[in-house]
Amino acid sequence: MKKTQNWNSSIGFILASAGSAIGLGAIWKFPYIAGLYGGGAFLLEFIIFTLLIGLPLLISEFSIGQLGKTYTISIFNKLSGKPILNSIGYLGNITAFILYAFYSVIGGWIIIFIMYYFGITFNLVEPNPDFFNQMMINPNYVLIGQAIFIAVTGIIVSFGIQNGIEKASKIMMPLLFILFMIIVIRSVTLDGASTGLKYFLIPRFEDISIKGTLYALGQSFFALSLGTTGMITYASYTKEKTNISKSAASIVFMNLLISVLAGLAIFPAAFALNIEVEAGPGLLFLVLPQLFNKIAFGMFFYILFLILFLFAALTSSISLLELNLSNIIKEDESKRKRTALWISIIVFITGIPAALSFGVLNNIKFGAGSIFDNMDFLVSYILMPIGVLLTTLFTGHILSKTRLQNVVTHGFSIWYPLVKYVLPVVILIVIITQFL
Ligand code: PHE
Numbered sequence: 001m002k003k004t005q006n007w008n009s010s011i012g013f014i015l016a017s018a019g020s021a022i023g024l025g026a027i028w029k030f031p032y033i034a035g036l037y038g039g040g041a042f043l044l045e046f047i048i049f050t051l052l053i054g055l056p057l058l059i060s061e062f063s064i065g066q067l068g069k070t071y072t073i074s075i076f077n078k079l080s081g082k083p084i085l086n087s088i089g090y091l092g093n094i095t096a097f098i099l100y101a102f103y104s105v106i107g108g109w110i111i112i113f114i115m116y117y118f119g120i121t122f123n124l125v126e127p128n129p130d131f132f133n134q135m136m137i138n139p140n141y142v143l144i145g146q147a148i149f150i151a152v153t154g155i156i157v158s159f160g161i162q163n164g165i166e167k168a169s170k171i172m173m174p175l176l177f178i179l180f181m182i183i184v185i186r187s188v189t190l191d192g193a194s195t196g197l198k199y200f201l202i203p204r205f206e207d208i209s210i211k212g213t214l215y216a217l218g219q220s221f222f223a224l225s226l227g228t229t230g231m232i233t234y235a236s237y238t239k240e241k242t243n244i245s246k247s248a249a250s251i252v253f254m255n256l257l258i259s260v261l262a263g264l265a266i267f268p269a270a271f272a273l274n275i276e277v278e279a280g281p282g283l284l285f286l287v288l289p290q291l292f293n294k295i296a297f298g299m300f301f302y303i304l305f306l307i308l309f310l311f312a313a314l315t316s317s318i319s320l321l322e323l324n325l326s327n328i329i330k331e332d333e334s335k336r337k338r339t340a341l342w343i344s345i346i347v348f349i350t351g352i353p354a355a356l357s358f359g360v361l362n363n364i365k366f367g368a369g370s371i372f373d374n375m376d377f378l379v380s381y382i383l384m385p386i387g388v389l390l391t392t393l394f395t396g397h398i399l400s401k402t403r404l405q406n407v408v409t410h411g412f413s414i415w416y417p418l419v420k421y422v423l424p425v426v427i428l429i430v431i432i433t434q435f436l
Contacts (some may be wrong), residue, residue: 010242017225017234018251019315022173024106025223026258029311031266033215035277035281038207039199045208045216053426054220056233056418057388058074060395062244063407065235067399071214073228075236075329080398087388092229093324095383097343099228100320101351102375104153107317107353108145109135109400110310116304132285137359141179146355150344154316157325158340169315174253176308179301180261183288184294187269193269196271202262217427218380227229227387228259230319233326245410281358281372281377318372321347381434389427396420409422 034042037298068075072092076085112135119125129135135141154164188197221227234242269291271275279286292302324343329335353361357371364370368377393402396419405412 002115003243010238010247012163012166013234013242014250015169016162016315016319017231017247017311018254019166019169019172020230020234020250020288020319021312021316022258022302022370023316024103025174025219025225025316026255027262027312028281029222030219030259031262032279032281032283033219033265034200034263034269035216035283036280037209037212038204038275039267040201040203040292041081041207043200043203043260044203045213046219047260048254049113049217050224050256052418053217053423054224054226055248055417057221057226057392058224058248058252059408059415060392061226061229061231061243061420062235062248063383063404064231064391064395064399065408066240066242066244067185067403069231070234070321071238071327071330072232075184075232076394080394081213082398085363085394085398087386088394089229089327091383091390092232092387095345095379095387096230096320096323097230097347098350098375098383099379100317101347102354102372102379102395103317104146104149104347105142105312105355105372106281107149107153107310108147110145110313111148112141112145112309113285113320114303114306115274117299117306121299132282132289137362138249138280139356139360142350142359143356146351147348148350149313149317149414150351152159153314153321154340154344156314156318157321158337161337165315165318166417169311172308177261178259180258180265182264182295182301183222183291183305184261185219187265187272187291190269190272190294192272193268196277197264199271199277200267200277208278210433214381214430217302217430218384221384221388222380223259225316225319227384227391228320228323229391230323232391233323234319243367243409245415253351284376299365310341311370382431385427385431389424389431392419392423392427396424 004262032107032246064079066073068079070078073089076088077083085086095342116125123301158181187193203401220338225231267277267289270283273287273290275287275290277283288305289302292305295301297325321340321343325336325339328339330369352373354375357364362372368374401416408415
């Protein structure tokens with residue numbers, strides 16, 4: 001997507017932002033964090049945060065993009081006349097870069113799984129019930145997977161063809177949704193599924209903890225791509241008439257829907273199949289193969305699922321790469337390919353310790369856990385909340401109310417006081433509590 005270009009229609013903008021939002025966050029991360037922090041209690045907190053905090057923040061990022069219409073490292077100065085505020089844009093770029101580095105590790109796992117199941121289909125490899133655990137610790141597998149994921153993202157972005165990818169998501173996303181419905185139906189009809197269903201849907205208030213609450217808030221930022229200025233970038237390509245409040249509402253709705261479906265697919269099955277819900281980042285990869293085993297033509301459906309899952313992850317990684325790239329090349333499209341290559345190489349190198357942290361670097365544990373956990377912690381629970389805090393302060397206290405009124409045409413009277421007074425306080429409290 002070139003900066004000089006606008007989306008041809010609102011739908012292009014919605015597809016791209018929904019593509020950025022819906023990805024590993026909703027499908028892979030949400031169930032595993034919910035499994036670690038209390039199932040139903042986590043779901044409830046996540047829904048509340050997404051609607052009351054995530055939605056207004058998304059509208060806030062969209063309004064900055066639509067009013068400023070330029071790169072995120074200059075947009076804050078352009079709108080306020082204060083060059084120092086461009087640091088919000090730089091911070092977003094750093095956050096997106098680190099996020100991309102560990103995101104690509106999980107993208108790589110999906111790719112290895114796809115290759116493995118194709119291998120089984122064509123009788124090239126033997127089925128191996130312990131495949132996930134062996135793959136995760138094997139440096140060759142994880143690094144090759146990660147490299148391919150970064151390469152595919154890089155190729156799409158260097159040819160500037162993400163427009164086409166976004167159009168394809170008109171077909172892929174509904175397909176993913178339908179497939180999820182099938183998996184959910186199978187999952188909830190397994191013997192012993194009801195325990196898992198209760199675990200996920202019924203909040204037990206004793207499970208609510210400070211850490212879980214922080215993680216639920218961080219998850220709502222991560223899943224909506226907030227606090228990286230990624231959504232500001234996409235909104236800066238919109239035409240004036242795009243209704244950003246409605247667009248934001250539909251993205252939030254889709255994202256919640258996919259998160260809930262992922263939970264409904266995984267928890268009943270995990271309980272029925274005796275898989276530990278606290279398995280961590282491997283949860284989805286441990287549960288789904290067994291679940292698909294119990295579906296007619298399971299292998300075919302599983303491969304289809306993995307391809308759609310990969311697609312969803314790619315539309316997010318594209319936005320991460322494009323954010324960094326657009327700020328470097330600015331209008332000079334001739335630099336696109338070379339810059340995409342360089343960023344990809346550096347991201348790959350940065351991601352190596354994260355990729356290896358499930359295997360050879362497994363014994364390095366500090367702060368939030370493994371190297372991977374620490375990168376995620378830094379991004380999701382420190383940098384994103386700070387990015388979000390600065391963005392909301394910028395919207396509520398620097399931008400003029402009249403200008404905002406022109407772009408936020410729906411629900412302004414509720415949205416504005418939320419963004420100006422309530423959210424900065426709430427987010428600040430959350431940031432502070434984790435250092436106590
Ligand atoms: N929202 C994406 C996901 O859930 C991740 C992401 C975060 C992408 C921030 C871009 C910017 O997978």
